[in-house]
Structures are given as structure tokens and as C-alpha cells.
Amino acid sequence: MGSALAFLLLFLGHALATPLRWASDSQSGAPFVFHDPADQAKLTGFETDLMQVLARKMGRTPVFVQNDWDGLIPGLQRGLYDVVIDGIEITPEHRAVVAFSTPYYRTAERIAVRRGTDGLDTVEALRGHVVGTLKDTTSQRLLEKAGGITLRSYEDETNAYSDLANGRLDAVMLDAPIAQYYAVPDDRLKLAGGPIGSLSYGIAMKQGDAALLSAVDAGLESMRRDGSLRRILQDWAMWTPEMASYLDDQSTEQVPPKAWDHWVASTRPTASLQARLARYAGFLPLIGRAALMTLAVSACAMVLAVAWGLALALARRYGRWPLRGAATLYIEIVRGTPLLIQILFIFYGLPSIGVRLDPFLAGVVALGLNYAAYEAENYRAGLQSVPHGQMEAALALNMTPAQAVRHVMVPQAFRFVVPVMTNDFISLLKDSSLVSVITLTELTQAYIRLSTTYYDYLGTGLLIGGAYLLLGLPFVRLARIAERRLSRSVRATQPR
Amino acid sequence: MTVAPGRPPNQVVCDSGAETPASGEPLVMVRDLRKSFDGQVVLDGISLSVETGDLISIIGPSGCGKSTLLRCLNLLEVPDSGEMRLVGHGIVRDGGRWRRSDERLAHALRTEVGMVFQSFNLFGHRTVLENVMLAPVVARRTGRAVAAKEAMALLEKVGLAQMASRYPATLSGGQQQRAAIARALAMAPRVMLYDEPTSALDPELAEEVLGVMRQLDDEGMTQLVVTHEMRFARAASDRVIFMDSGRIVEELPPETMFTIPSDPRTRQFLRNYL
Numbered sequence: 131m132g133s134a135l136a137f138l139l140l141f142l143g144h145a146l147a148t149p150l151r152w153a154s155d156s157q158s159g160a161p162f163v164f165h166d167p168a169d170q171a172k173l174t175g176f177e178t179d180l181m182q183v184l185a186r187k188m189g190r191t192p193v194f195v196q197n198d199w200d201g202l203i204p205g206l207q208r209g210l211y212d213v214v215i216d217g218i219e220i221t222p223e224h225r226a227v228v229a230f231s232t233p234y235y236r237t238a239e240r241i242a243v244r245r246g247t248d249g250l251d252t253v254e255a256l257r258g259h260v261v262g263t264l265k266d267t268t269s270q271r272l273l274e275k276a277g278g279i280t281l282r283s284y285e286d287e288t289n290a291y292s293d294l295a296n297g298r299l300d301a302v303m304l305d306a307p308i309a310q311y312y313a314v315p316d317d318r319l320k321l322a323g324g325p326i327g328s329l330s331y332g333i334a335m336k337q338g339d340a341a342l343l344s345a346v347d348a349g350l351e352s353m354r355r356d357g358s359l360r361r362i363l364q365d366w367a368m369w370t371p372e373m374a375s376y377l378d379d380q381s382t383e384q385v386p387p388k389a390w391d392h393w394v395a396s397t398r399p400t401a402s403l404q405a406r407l408a409r410y411a412g413f414l415p416l417i418g419r420a421a422l423m424t425l426a427v428s429a430c431a432m433v434l435a436v437a438w439g440l441a442l443a444l445a446r447r448y449g450r451w452p453l454r455g456a457a458t459l460y461i462e463i464v465r466g467t468p469l470l471i472q473i474l475f476i477f478y479g480l481p482s483i484g485v486r487l488d489p490f491l492a493g494v495v496a497l498g499l500n501y502a503a504y505e506a507e508n509y510r511a512g513l514q515s516v517p518h519g520q521m522e523a524a525l526a527l528n529m530t531p532a533q534a535v536r537h538v539m540v541p542q543a544f545r546f547v548v549p550v551m552t553n554d555f556i557s558l559l560k561d562s563s564l565v566s567v568i569t570l571t572e573l574t575q576a577y578i579r580l581s582t583t584y585y586d587y588l589g590t591g592l593l594i595g596g597a598y599l600l601l602g603l604p605f606v607r608l609a610r611i612a613e614r615r616l617s618r619s620v621r622a623t624q625p626r
Numbered sequence: 627m628t629v630a631p632g633r634p635p636n637q638v639v640c641d642s643g644a645e646t647p648a649s650g651e652p653l654v655m656v657r658d659l660r661k662s663f664d665g666q667v668v669l670d671g672i673s674l675s676v677e678t679g680d681l682i683s684i685i686g687p688s689g690c691g692k693s694t695l696l697r698c699l700n701l702l703e704v705p706d707s708g709e710m711r712l713v714g715h716g717i718v719r720d721g722g723r724w725r726r727s728d729e730r731l732a733h734a735l736r737t738e739v740g741m742v743f744q745s746f747n748l749f750g751h752r753t754v755l756e757n758v759m760l761a762p763v764v765a766r767r768t769g770r771a772v773a774a775k776e777a778m779a780l781l782e783k784v785g786l787a788q789m790a791s792r793y794p795a796t797l798s799g800g801q802q803q804r805a806a807i808a809r810a811l812a813m814a815p816r817v818m819l820y821d822e823p824t825s826a827l828d829p830e831l832a833e834e835v836l837g838v839m840r841q842l843d844d845e846g847m848t849q850l851v852v853t854h855e856m857r858f859a860r861a862a863s864d865r866v867i868f869m870d871s872g873r874i875v876e877e878l879p880p881e882t883m884f885t886i887p888s889d890p891r892t893r894q895f896l897r898n899y900l
Contacts, residue, residue, distance in 0.1 A: 520747055522741075522747065523741075523743060526740070527736075527740075527765065527809065529761060530765070531729070533765060538760075541751045616751075
């Protein structure tokens with residue numbers, strides 16, 4: 131009886147615990163937060179493990195929120211989640227916008243080169259060479275300061291190491307954990323020289339929340355004292371003498387690096403076709419879900435674009451001047467600014483004036499409002515191509531101007547614009563990839579995730595490209611049927 | 627009809643709800659109608675009256691204003707000044723701006739007037755039957771079944787019953803124009819206006835259309851026809867109006883017009899045709 135009650139309390143306690151919403155970009159790769167190469171549905175990484183333990187220490191339930199790297203900090207400001215953990219370096223620039231926990235990992239930069247390259251083992255030695263790194267990192271600043279180095283800044287470490295292996299770069303300098311996970315397992319690459327500089331990763335949160343900050347710090351301190359932080363790092367083969375002295379942990383306990391071994395085993399290039407096909411088959415659930423997301427966002431956005439676009443076109447063609455002017459202004463503004471900015475503006479900008487849309491809705495609204503401007507111009511051209519005599523005939527038959535537009539002009543304008551609309555929808559399918567910046571996992575996001583995990587841009591590219599084509603084909607076909615039906619009545623109704 | 631001082635320039639005058647004009651008043655009455663486009667005078671003081679059941683042909687050289695006159699009669703063009711009464715609807719223009727609210731006047735007036743265009747202007751996205759039904763269903767809220775029945779009767783009248791389900795683009799010009807007449811008749815107008823109804827047609831196809839107009843004349847329809855068909859004008863009209871340079875030069879019974887016109891301009895014009 132007593133134990134049952136205790137169990138119930140424990141259960142309730144767990145269920146009622148406030149969630150700790152933590153965000154990361156699972157595309158930014160190993161060993162931080164990423165999808166298990168052997169099982170795309172599984173989130174893994176040493177930070178993932180760390181957050182599970184930390185949340186428990188804080189008495190909260192960890193809830194993962196995916197966000198694009200560039201959106202991680204804005205998302206904090208927006209209140210989409212409580213904390214961000216993604217190998218974010220504690221720098222003065224970052225401190226200016228967010229609050230940091232005490233560092234949970236300290237490390238240094240490492241240089242990687244192709245096997246057979248010698249002598250490139252210090253920053254000074256890199257002068258006169260082409261060197262890759264990630265943008266906005268300590269490494270980038272070190273390389274810039276050295277001078278005389280042709281610097282290539284990447285968004286993604288896989289691309290950097292891939293270009294190193296291909297010979298586009300002479301060296302890559304990045305955080306030691308990244309070098310360990312991407313350069314060391316690659317037979318074509320090796321590390322050169324020793325650690326350079328030093329950097330610390332911290333958990334980022336919104337400034338001014340002292341309670342959250344001290345709770346996170348207390349949790350980390352507890353993980354230090356009971357050795358759970360060390361065991362996680364050992365599991366990922368990231369336990370270094372430097373960390374031992376930083377955490378003041380001289381334990382001799384041996385924890386086998388199972389997570390590291392798993393990474394090395396599961397990313398080893400698979401030579402056999404069969405293994406490759408088996409791997410691709412494993413991608414299908416992810417691609418399927420991503421394709422559904424792409425389709426859902428695009429279809430909803432298109433419905434909005436058609437309705438709003440028609441309203442704008444009618445306002446421009448038949449509205450009185452204030453309405454006509456407003457519609458024209460809207461169209462010019464929307465067509466004259468990048469879609470990406472509009473998406474970010476709607477998702478991250480509008481909340482500051484009290485309009486909070488969830489990611490899906492924000493994506494649909496942004497794409498829909500953007501495409502409406504283009505649709506409006508199509509429809510206006512369509513309306514203009516209906517002979518004026520049609521309008522006069524309708525008015526002479528005692529229809530009101532509104533009835534004439536509704537029953538005579540719009541239906542006939544429609545048949546002119548069907549081919550263009552098909553085009554627009556297919557282009558919308560592809561532009562929907564931009565909503566990946568507001569945490570939606572659609573096809574392009576899936577491609578980036580899969581290809582960066584496996585260095586396989588070719589095979590996954592073909593798979594994802596195929597998925598886009600399959601999504602677009604039914605609409606091309608549908609449009610052709612619609613065109614054929616409409617063209618029954620088309621041809622010139624004019625005698626000459 | 628006089629305009630009281632202070633009255634707005636445009637005014638619909640309905641005769642106490644009655645749609646039929648008082649006995650003795652003509653069905654269509656136009657007084658001193660003027661219209662310019664960009665300073666170019668197109669109608670220079672037109673006056674005319676048409677009795678119920680008349681078939682009036684309007685002839686004249688290109689650019690004489692005959693089409694503009696016809697289009698003014700159902701306000702597809704707005705006259706600058708002058709006075710019109712059609713089937714009890716009156717409109718007085720005094721050079722004022724045509725405001726959007728004045729469209730209501732036009733709407734009321736058009737309930738009595740059917741219009742047939744040179745280029746047919748059938749609705750290309752609808753079948754012939756739907757073309758005839760559309761206005762009653764949309765503008766008059768007639769039930770679809772009733773409208774379809776009436777439309778079918780009209781198509782039979784113009785000899786197109788078997789074409790009801792075809793699209794306009796698949797019809798000959800003569801068939802299209804007859805469909806356009808049926809479409810105008812579906813709104814039960816009291817006056818029919820034809821703007822060069824046969825100019826786009828070969829002679830034999832034109833004959834189909836003129837036949838329908840003759841039939842309507844026999845039934846007592848009031849019709850005004852802008853035309854180049856002199857044989858039709860001569861054979862079927864009650865009166866013929868010759869226009870030149872925005873004015874009515876003369877208005878005569880057809881036999882007189884085509885045999886002994888009094889004005890040299892008329893003689894000159896007709897010489898080119900006969």
C-alpha cells in the first residue's frame with residue numbers, strides 16, 4: 131500500500147514536473163546534438179545525454195525543441211524554449227545577448243589536414259594556405275587575427291572536412307570535439323599539431339532569469355560532484371586531462387566509450403551496394419514525414435495565396451483608388467523583399483508586437499502572403515486578357531459590376547492563369563524549404579540532416595530530389611487535366 | 627420635362643412605379659444629347675423619339691456617332707448633356723461628373739433595354755444555354771429550372787435549340803449572333819438595341835440574324851439597329867435615320883430615304899452603297 135502510494139506520487143511528480151524546453155540544432159552534428167546515424171528517429175549526442183541528467187537534477191522533464199542554428203538565440207528571445215545547448219562558445223559577443231551557465235565543457239581548437247601533408251601544425255604555419263572553419267567561431271577569429279590566410283567560412287563542418295578531403299582546402303581548424311568526430315574517423319584525414327587556444331561551452335538562456343540560471347548551475351554542479359558529467363564525457367571519448375583538472379575530478383573509474391564506438395561504426399563508409407540500399411531504406415520514414423510537411427505547408431500556403439491574391443487582383447483592377455493604391459503598395463513591398471526575411475520577420479519579429487504564430491502557421495502565412503503578391507499579378511494579367519466586350523455584355527444584361535466580375539470576368543481570367551499557377555505551385559513546393567529556418571523539418575532540412583551525417587550528398591540528394599518530383603508531378607498532371615477541360619470552351623469567341 | 631433649380635444633374639424619374647409610359651408618350655425619347663471624347667465632339671445635339679413597335683435603322687458613315695448614340699441609350703457610354711427617357715426611366719445630364727452612385731440609374735434603365743453587339747460577346751466559358759440563362763439567374767434571381775426552360779424556348783425561337791449544350795466557340799458567326807439575341811431577350815427587355823449586328827458576318831449568315839429581327843418586329847418589339855445592311859434597312863424599317871458628324875441629318879420613311887433623300891450628304895453616302 132505504502133509503496134503503491136509512493137509510486138503514484140513519483141508518477142504524478144514526474145507527470146506534473148514543469149518541462150524544461152531545451153533547444154538545439156540537430157543538424158549541427160556530432161558529438162553535440164544529432165540524430166543517430168543508425169536510427170534517424172533517435173536523438174543522441176553528449177549534450178542530449180547531459181540535458182537528460184540535468185533536467186532530472188532540476189526536477190523538470192526535458193523536452194527537445196529543434197531549431198535552425200541561426201534561429202537558436204532569437205528563439206530564446208521569443209520564448210520558444212527555456213535554454214539552448216549546442217556547443218555555443220562563451221564569448222563577450224554572446225554574453226551581450228544571452229546569459230550563460232558555468233561552462234560544461236572546455237576544449238581547444240585543432241588543425242586537421244590531409245594524410246601526407248606535413249608542417250601545417252600551427253596557426254602561423256597556415257599562412258599562405260586555404261583554411262576552412264565555421265563562421266562566427268573562436269577558430270575563425272584566431273585565423274583572421276593571424277593574417278595571410280585564405281579563409282573559407284562554412285555553415286557546416288561536414289562540408290569543411292569534405293572540401294579538405296577533396297583538396298579544396300589545405301587545412302581545417304575547428305573545436306577539438308568536432309575534429310575528433312569528423313576528421314579522426316576519416317582515413318583520408320589526420321590531426322596536425324596540438325591544441326590551440328581555449329574555449330568553453332555554456333548553456334545559454336534569456337538574460338534576467340536569475341532563478342533559472344542558478345537552477346541550471348546547481349544542476350551542473352551536482353553533475354560534477356556525483357561524476358555523472360564525467361561518465362557522459364567518457365562515454366563519448368571526450369574526457370581529457372584538461373577537463374579532469376577543470377572539474378577537479380581525479381576519479382580513476384573507467385567507462386568504455388560506447389557512444390564513440392557506435393559513432394565510428396555507424397558512419398564507416400559502406401562500400402557494398404546492399405548496405406547502402408539498406409541505409410537508404412532507413413531514410414524513408416524521415417523523408418516520408420518531411421515530404422508530408424513540405425506538402426502540407428505548400429498546399430495550405432497555396433490556398434491562402436490564391437484567395438488573397440485574387441482579392442488583391444480585384445482591388446487593383448476594379449477597386450477605387452485608396453484600395454487600389456493599398457493593393458499595389460502591398461504587392462510591390464512583398465515582391466521587392468526576400469521571402470527569407472519575410473519568414474523570419476513573421477516568426478521572430480511579430481511576437482514583439484504580440485502576434486505569436488506557431489511555426490507551421492507562421493510558415494503557411496509567410497509563404498501564402500508572399501505568393502499572393504505574385505498570384506495577384508497573374509490574375510490581374512488574366513483579367514486584362516478577357517476582352518472588354520465581355521464586361522459590357524454582362525452590364526448590358528443588367529448584371530451589376532460585381533456580378534459581372536464574379537460570373538463573367540473571373541471564370542474566364544482563370545483559364546488564362548492555370549498554367550502559370552501550376553508553375554507557381556511547383557515553385558512554392560521548393561520555396562517551402564525556407565521554412566526550415568523556423569524549426570519545421572521538411573524535405574530540404576531532411577536532406578541537410580542526412581547528407582551531413584553520412585557525407586553522402588549524392589545518394590540522399592537523388593532521394594530527396596525524387597521526393598520533390600513525386601510531390602510536384604500530380605499537380606502538373608492535375609493542371610493539364612484542368613487546362614484541357616477549360617480549353618473546350620476557349621478559342622476565340624471573337625469573330626475576327 | 628423641366629429641371630427644377632437646385633436639382634442634381636442626374637435624376638431618374640419614374641412615373642409612379644409604372645413602367646409603361648403615359649399614353650401618347652413615345653417609348654424612347656432623346657432630346658439634345660451631346661457627347662465628346664477628349665474634346666472631339668461625337669454627338670452634337672441628337673433628338674429623336676421612337677414609338678412602341680417601331681424598327682428604326684440608323685445609317686451613316688464610319689465615325690458619324692451612330693454607335694455612340696446606341697451605347698448612350700443604355701448608358702454603356704455616359705452622355706455629357708441632354709435628356710433621355712426610356713420606358714419611363716428618365717435621365718437628365720447637365721455636364722456633371724458621373725459618379726459611381728449614378729451606376730444605379732444605369733442599372734435601373736438597363737432592365738428595359740437589351741443590347742446586341744457586333745462581336746457577339748457571348749460568354750466563352752458557358753454553353754449557349756448557360757449564356758442565355760446566366761443573366762436571369764444572376765441578376766434577376768430566377769430559379770435555374772425556370773430559367774433553363776425559358777432559355778430553351780428562346781433558343782427554339784431563334785432556331786438554336788439543338789445547339790444549346792455547345793460552347794460559343796464551336797458555333798458559326800450567325801449562330802453566335804442569334805444566341806446573343808436570345809440572351810438579350812431572356813431579360814424581357816422592352817427595347818432592343820443592335821450595334822452593327824451583321825457587320826462581322828457573311829451575307830448568308832447575316833440573313834439568319836436579320837430574319838430573327840424581322841420576326842421580333844412582327845411580334846411588336848421596339849428595335850433600334852445601327853447597320854450597313856441597306857437592303858434590310860429599306861425592307862424592314864419603319865423609319866431610317868441618317869447621321870453624319872454627330873448629328874441626325876434626316877429621318878425618313880425607308881422608301882423616301884432610299885429613293886429621294888433631300889440632303890446632298892445622304893445622297894453622297896447612299897451612292898457608295900447602292
